[in-house]
Amino acid sequence: MTRKNYDQMILERVEKSFDLIIPISAVIAVFSSYIVSKSDQRSNFVYYDLIICLFLIGVYLLRRKIKIHTKIIIVALVTTILGTASLIQSGFSGTGVILIALSNLVIVSFLSKKMGYYYTGISILVFSLPPILLKANIIGYEGTIAYLLNNPSEWFLHIVAYLLFGLVMVVSINAIKDYLLENINEGKIHSDQLTQLAYYDSLTGIINKHRFVADMNKNKVEQGWVVLLSIRGLNLINSIYGSDVGDNVIKHVAKQLALSSKEGELVAKSGGNEFIWYSRSYDSDVMMNRLLILLENIHASAETIDMPAKFNLNIGFAGIDEPYENIARIIQKSSIALEQSKSSKGASITRYDLELENEFRTEEELRRFLLKGIENNEFYISYQEKRDCVEERVVGLEALARWQSPELGTVSPSSFIPVIEKASLSQTFGNMIIRKVLDEYSILESKYGVGIMISINISPVHLSSDEFSSFIIKETLSRNINPESIILEITEDSLIEDFEGISETLFTLRKVGYRISLDDFGTGYSSLSYLSRLGFDELKIDRSFVQMIGKDDRTINLVRAIINLKDTYGIDIVAEGVETVDQSEVLKMLGCNVHQGFLFSKPKPIELPLKS
């Protein structure tokens, strides 16, 4: 706040009081005129007081038309004139000094610093004028006070005293005003800083979610879209390139978002790696188009500024369906869309719809039951045999998780495994399954023979966790089970996420003796390069190929090509989902002898030995 604004603020505050003081002063003037007329011979003052009274009444009547500055100057002038008159009439002993000092005080307190100094100067001049004029015999003193007649030092002393008083007053009042102003400004700086902290993001300088919500509510938005954008893999960028690069990525996205947004739109940072954008676009196609252009701009400009890290965005957006729709609800909708977008691979843009939300709610419910299920031990293992169709014997078993939920009944792994992965429960769940299988291994050995091969499915997230190899090694060895009897089935997804990390884990595990199987071969990326680089022990032809045998001749060629990898890479080939004798025969003919499928065995839990 400037001094000018501050003085103006004071004026605004005193205006009401002034409007009250003026009529009161008018009444006092009438009263004073009455008293003077009764008790004093100085009849001039009767007229002065009456004139002043009329004048003040005039000012009061015109108070709405007259500015406060003018009113103060009028009051000050009136008191000064009266004071001077009194001074001439009665010297220093009259009310003149008080009146002049008062007018000075009013000006200095309520008008600007400059005005205060000018006025003080003028009043000092005015104050010194009568004695000078008297001394020079220009005006005459008609009073009866002796010292005023022929005592120059008395005059001088009074003038100096007033001069000092005027100066002290103008300096101290201005110092107090400056000090108060400084405090106000300091307080404002603090409150600005607090506002900055409370409503702005310190890294990007854009508003935060609180402010976004407040502004959305204030603006009473009636239509448009709320978009949530999340930077994918920011944690990885921070750990690989350092947090400075991560910060630059955030700033870069914020800048591009700000550039894309138009007047009346809002961009805010809603979380560590998340932005929220209110867009006024009317049509969903237009909105989609803007998002595509935004993504393109973000990536194109990242290249020009030589950003070392590659990053992607997940975007979810929801429309404002009805005017003044609850903003919290719209954000919730966009975040459902964002979650959906996050669950897909790579960058993606998802628009909210009710079906999506219902799916989410079902998934959320499933997640809750899953947590409870893990806690309450509602899972068990079913085993499916792998049969060598030439030697006519069971060569191994695949452990498949089963969930018997009291609320939902029997739930298939294809429904609950994806939810487990999304809910970050892969490790807890995976460890539980590994323990269960290893606990039952001795029973399987007693049924299928010592050293029977047992396959366990390992989810990509579980496999890439740091503790995975140490956990499984510890659990296996503590039960005196030979790691060579255990096959870990992994899918190609595991390799895509973190090839280097996974290959290291697999290398360690193979060295200890575990066998590694590539499950569902043919459904993923099926890159042959990692087959040679990683050294698998087994490859499982996906059920979808097996089931096309006899229906599509091209599939036979593909299956044949996969089976031939047996010789190229020296790995065992297992066919999954064999349901018919024909499929089994064709597979045998093509050179694949180990089959797993309903034809030979459905997955079933082990029969526990009867307790004696």
Ligand code: C2E
């Ligand atoms: P998968 O590892 O490919 O397991 C084979 C799936 O094919 C099993 O389904 C099995 O019951 C089914 N199957 C076997 N033979 C036939 C057949 O002849 N016809 C048909 N139609 N299906 C057959 P399931 O048990 O429903 O498991 C589905 C998937 O869930 C598994 O596919 C595996 O990827 C995952 N899964 C199962 N248990 C676990 C587990 O403990 N951990 C992890 N991470 N994933 C698991």
Ligand code: MG
């Ligand atoms: Mg499997």
Ligand code: MG
């Ligand atoms: Mg499979």
